[in-house]
Amino acid sequence: MQSLDKRSKYLRSLIVEMIEVKKGGHFGPALSLVEILRVLYDDVLKINPKDPNNPKRDRLILSKGHGCLALYSILFDKGFFNKKILSTFCSFHSPLGGHPEKGKLPGIEASTGSLGHGLPIGVGIALAAKLRKQKFQTFVIVGDGEINEGSNWEAFMTASKYKLDNLTIIVDSNKFQSYGETEKVLKIRPLKRKLESFGLNVYEVDGHNVQDLRKVLKLVKKKNIPNAIICNTIKGRGFAFAEAKAEWHHKSNLTEDNIKKMYESLK
Amino acid sequence: MRKTALNKVFELAQNNKNVLFVGSDLGAGVLNDMKKSIPERFLMEGVCEQNIIGMSSGLAMEGFLPYVNTIGTFLTRRCYEQIVLDVCLHNLPVRFIGNGGGLVYAPLGPTHLSTDDFAILRVIPNMSIIAPCDAYEMGHLMDQSLNWPGPLYIRLARGGDQLITDKFKKLEIGKALIIKEPEDGLFITTGVMTQIANAAIELLTKDGYKVGLLHCSTVKPLDTKTVINCVKNSKVTISVEEHSILGGFGSLILETVNEKLPNNKGKLIRIGLPDNFSKNYGDQESHLNHYGITKEKLYLKMKESLNVYK
Numbered sequence: 001m002q003s004l005d006k007r008s009k010y011l012r013s014l015i016v017e018m019i020e021v022k023k024g025g026h027f028g029p030a031l032s033l034v035e036i037l038r039v040l041y042d043d044v045l046k047i048n049p050k051d052p053n054n055p056k057r058d059r060l061i062l063s064k065g066h067g068c069l070a071l072y073s074i075l076f077d078k079g080f081f082n083k084k085i086l087s088t089f090c091s092f093h094s095p096l097g098g099h100p101e102k103g104k105l106p107g108i109e110a111s112t113g114s115l116g117h118g119l120p121i122g123v124g125i126a127l128a129a130k131l132r133k134q135k136f137q138t139f140v141i142v143g144d145g146e147i148n149e150g151s152n153w154e155a156f157m158t159a160s161k162y163k164l165d166n167l168t169i170i171v172d173s174n175k176f177q178s179y180g181e182t183e184k185v186l187k188i189r190p191l192k193r194k195l196e197s198f199g200l201n202v203y204e205v206d207g208h209n210v211q212d213l214r215k216v217l218k219l220v221k222k223k224n225i226p227n228a229i230i231c232n233t234i235k236g237r238g239f240a241f242a243e244a245k246a247e248w249h250h251k252s253n254l255t256e257d258n259i260k261k262m263y264e265s266l267k
Numbered sequence: 268m269r270k271t272a273l274n275k276v277f278e279l280a281q282n283n284k285n286v287l288f289v290g291s292d293l294g295a296g297v298l299n300d301m302k303k304s305i306p307e308r309f310l311m312e313g314v315c316e317q318n319i320i321g322m323s324s325g326l327a328m329e330g331f332l333p334y335v336n337t338i339g340t341f342l343t344r345r346c347y348e349q350i351v352l353d354v355c356l357h358n359l360p361v362r363f364i365g366n367g368g369g370l371v372y373a374p375l376g377p378t379h380l381s382t383d384d385f386a387i388l389r390v391i392p393n394m395s396i397i398a399p400c401d402a403y404e405m406g407h408l409m410d411q412s413l414n415w416p417g418p419l420y421i422r423l424a425r426g427g428d429q430l431i432t433d434k435f436k437k438l439e440i441g442k443a444l445i446i447k448e449p450e451d452g453l454f455i456t457t458g459v460m461t462q463i464a465n466a467a468i469e470l471l472t473k474d475g476y477k478v479g480l481l482h483c484s485t486v487k488p489l490d491t492k493t494v495i496n497c498v499k500n501s502k503v504t505i506s507v508e509e510h511s512i513l514g515g516f517g518s519l520i521l522e523t524v525n526e527k528l529p530n531n532k533g534k535l536i537r538i539g540l541p542d543n544f545s546k547n548y549g550d551q552e553s554h555l556n557h558y559g560i561t562k563e564k565l566y567l568k569m570k571e572s573l574n575v576y577k
Binding site for chain 2: 102129130157
């Protein structure tokens with residue numbers, strides 16, 4: 001496995017800064033997402049933080065809203081909001097909640113938090129683009145645990161029905177959900193074959209390998225077929241004490257020592 | 268009424284390119300004219316209400332005005348969280364056309380009885396709810412639905428309902444309609460309960476009782492001002508709803524009067540459906556009869572109450 005480069009460590013340090021404010025949050029599920037979001041925002045999405053509502057922008061929905069720390073980290077990095085806001089995570093008047101909310105911050109396309117909602121919304125957005133012959137792309141990130149929700153499977157069928165080749169479904173396949181391993185809680189694999197049987201054009205990639213992610217995210221396109229990318233990731237990636245550990249899905253009451261260890265991991 | 272509502276969707280769609288029809292595996296031939304004329308905005312989906320509401324939210328985020336139609340219970344219960352979060356939290360102009368409001372689907376059993384829709388929808392912020400009483404009113408309110416801000420639930424009755432609003436010029440979403448000025452007594456109704464109460468008033472009038480009728484086509488936002496003005500002058504107010512007695516229209520009237528008219532001296536009585544699942548089939552009428560929601564029973568209740576609280 002590749003070691004994390006400077007930028008990946010920097011984005012993780014922003015996550016730790018927010019965690020430090022609240023002394024808690026969804027830590028593990030954000031860390032499996034960092035490279036996926038980094039590549040999307042650095043290399044793929046046509047967006048402008050100074051014009052966040054431009055109708056021609058690409059849309060990204062983080063359906064696994066509990067991974068919001070990673071989204072806040074990249075949105076801050078891209079200039080969607082300032083440093084002062086970063087230090088308000090989860091405080092009473094903060095726009096940075098424990099799940100992302102549309103309207104609270106520029107760059108958030110949908111309020112998510114309850115699982116299985118982002119993809120149907122993304123299907124509607126992609127369908128709207130088709131109906132209006134607009135060129136923008138829609139990306140929806142779902143968790144592998146999130147795919148337990150049946151609404152996703154309804155949405156896969158619908159995306160396929162409407163030939164939404166302007167929609168890319170990204171699965172953050174970190175193999176864990178809140179209670180434990182996804183294969184033990186509710187078996188969803190073989191995922192690639194299942195998604196293909198629902199009519200999707202499916203790729204599989206190392207979700208922490210920036211070069212591979214770049215390649216696959218730029219490559220995806222098959223006429224009339226919606227795309228899915230299964231990103232194999234590690235929950236808690238970058239922090240040895242939290243990697244692949246269900247108990248680091250969400251943490252509260254973190255101690256100064258916990259936070260210190262987080263920063264040390266990024267050195 | 269259902270035909271009027273759906274035909275209006277087609278009419279609105281012909282004049283506004285943002286209007287979409289979204290159905291959930293409806294009966295064959297529904298809105299065939301629209302399907303032929305503007306197929307790209309006639310979306311007939313499978314039996315997947317969760318996805319339909321999420322998808323409609325995405326379409327609405329992009330400026331479309333989706334009119335989503337299916338059986339009321341499937342439109343409100345299965346996808347309740349999608350209504351709350353995808354539609355109402357984002358405050359999107361999705362329109363829900365719920366077939367068979369109340370007891371219309373009586374022969375199909377309790378899975379199809381839409382008798383809790385007011386209660387479960389009115390607690391959602393941003394949601395508006397209308398229950399027109401006849402096709403004439405439905406037509407007017409459907410026209411206005413085009414520009415109504417935010418989510419809107421439209422409760423359909425069986426159809427073929429007696430016309431009662433056609434002599435009124437001003438029918439508006441958000442405005443209650445005084446069909447008969449309140450005097451000693453007042454029936455306050457929504458949906459097709461208005462016709463039943465109106466028939467009861469005819470019987471009462473023959474007996475010399477002076478009873479008014481206030482029809483609230485809009486359950487939320489309630490026309491509080493008109494409701495209060497009518498209730499405050501009546502000795503007895505009886506609310507009538509084709510809905511569970513819990514949490515629905517009558518509860519709303521009680522809450523409103525309690526809050527806005529704390530010194531009300533008149534008696535408030537609620538008539539609705541009991542807190543149980545129906546064990547019967549038959550038809551809507553036999554259910555209403557079973558639960559005492561007939562013109563004769565309303566007549567007796569008002570008469571008896573006016574005699575007690577005179």
